[in-house]
Amino acid sequence: MGFEHPVRLEPHPMDQGDAPSARPPGRRSWWGWLVVAPFFLFAILFLFLPSTSIFIRSFQGRGDVFTLDNIKAIFTTRDILNAYKLSLSISVVTAMGGALFGFLLAYAVILGGLPRVFRSFLMTFSGVASNFAGVPLAFAFVATMGNAGLVTRLLENNLGIDIHAGGFTIYSFWGLSIVYMYFQFPLMVLIMAPALDGLKREWREACENLGGSSYHYWRHVALPILSPVLLGTAILLFGNAFGAYATAYAFTGSFLNLVTIVIGAQIQGDVLYNPGLGNAMALGMIVIMSFSMVGYIWSQRRAARWLR
C-alpha cells in the first residue's frame, strides 16, 4: 500500500501547540477519550438505558413499588408460558435443522469432491440468503407453499397431492420453521465452510498412518475439533430465530403467539393489561439471549484452539 494520497505538509490549524513529536504513542490524555466518547454515549443512551429501564420496571408494580409479581406471573400465566414454549421450540428446531442441513451442505461442497464452481456459488448465495429475512421472505414462501403457491399447484396438478388436505397449513409451527430455515442454514454454511477448510490434511494422514478408518477419523479427530464450531453456530441460529419478529409477523400475523409477537402487541396496546408484565417478558428475552451469547463466546474460544 503506497501513499497515493499525499498528506498536507502545513500544520493543521487545530493542531498548533501540540507538535507531533510531543505526542508519543503511549501517552494518553483527556482528548483521547473525546474520540471514543460519542460511541459510548450512544451506547449508554440507546442500549444500556433502555435495557436497564426494562430491568427496573420488571420489578415495579403499580405505583412504582418493588415487587416480584411480574416475574412470578411469567411462570404462572398460561399464555405467556405458551409463548415462551413456542418461541423456544421453533428456535431449537430451526437451529438444529439449520445446523444439520448447513453442515451437510458445507461438507458436500468443501470435502465432498464437487466441482469448485459450486463452492463459490454456494458461498455467494449463502451470503445473500442469510441476509434475506423479514417481510419479503414471508411473501416468498406464501408464493411457494401458500394456497395458490407454485409448489402447491405443481403437486396438485401433476401428482394429485393436496398438501393442505390433511389439515396441514403453512401458517403454523412447521410452516414457519420452513421459512426460518431459509435464513438459518445459509449462516451455518458461511461459518462451517471455513472451519471444514481448516481441517488439516496432516490430521487425516496421521490417523490413517495409525491404522484409523474414515469412521475413526471423524469420530476421534474431526468431530471433536469441529464440535465447538457446530455448537457455537447452533447457538447463534437459536438466537437468530428467538429474536425474529418481522418474518413471523408478516407470515402468520398473530396466529402464532411467539414471545416477540406478544411484545410487539404489548407495544402497540397494552394487551397484557399490565405494563409491568410486558417489561418482565422483555427481560426474559434478554436473559435467554444473554445465556446464548455467553455460550457462543465460550464455544468460540474453544474452537480457536485448533482452528485458525
Added chain:
Amino acid sequence: MRRASVWAWFWFLLGFLYFFLPLFSTFEFSLRMLKGRYTFEAYRVAFTDPAFFRNFGYSLIWSVLTIAISLALVVPTAYWVHLRMPRLRPLVEFITLMPFVVPAVVLTFGLIRLYGSPPILLTPTPILLVAGYVVLSLPYMFRAVDTGLRSIDVRTLTEAAQSLGASGFVTLTRVIFPNLRVALLSGIFLTFAIVMGEFTFASLLYWPAFGPYMEEIGAMRAYTPQALSVVSFALTWFSIGVIQWLGRGVSGQQAQIAGAR
C-alpha cells in the same frame, strides 16, 4: 480429492432447490396478476402507487442517516482502539454484539418506555428509529472496519503521516480512510441492505418505510406484494453482490453474530 459422492450431489441439489424454489415461485407468482397469462401488470401496479415512492424514499433517507451516524461513531472508535486504547477492545466488541442480546422488538419496547413520554419525549422525532437502525448496523460496521484496520499497518501509517506534520483529522481522512475504502464500503452496503428492508423498528415506532409498506400491501392485495419482494430481493442481492465483488478473496464476511430482526 475423491470423486464426488452421490450424497454430496444430493445435499447440494436439495440446498439449490431450497434457495431457488421460493425465489422462482415469487417471481412466477408476481407475473400472474392477469388471469391465464404472464404479464408485468403487478409491477405496473406497484410502481404507479405514489405511496410506494414515498415509503421507498423514506427508507432511503433512513439508510443514509444510519450510515452517516454509524460511520461517525464506529470509525474513530475502531481506529482509536487499534492505535491508542487496545484495552477498550473487549468493551467495544461487547457493545457491538449487544443487538444480538437485545433483539429489535425488545429494544423498541425499551426505547418507547424510556423516551416515549415526558420529560424526554423523542417519539415525535425519528431519533429513536435511526438510533435503532444504528444499533442494528453496529456489528456489521464494526466488524467491517475492524477487519479493514487489521489488514493495514495502522501504527506505521499514522506515525508516517504525523512525522510529515499531519494532524489527527488529516491522518484519518487522507491516510486511513483511503486505505479502508473496501472495508468501509462493505459496512455501508450491508447497512443499506438491512435498513431498506427493515420492518420491526419502523412499524412499531410508526414511521413510514419500505418494510411496513410491503407488509401493508401484503394484507390488502395479492400479486403486488410478490412484485415488491422481488424488488427487495434485488436490493439485497445488489448490496451483497457489491460487497462480495469488493472483497474478492475475503471469505465469510457476513458470517457473524448480529441482531435478529
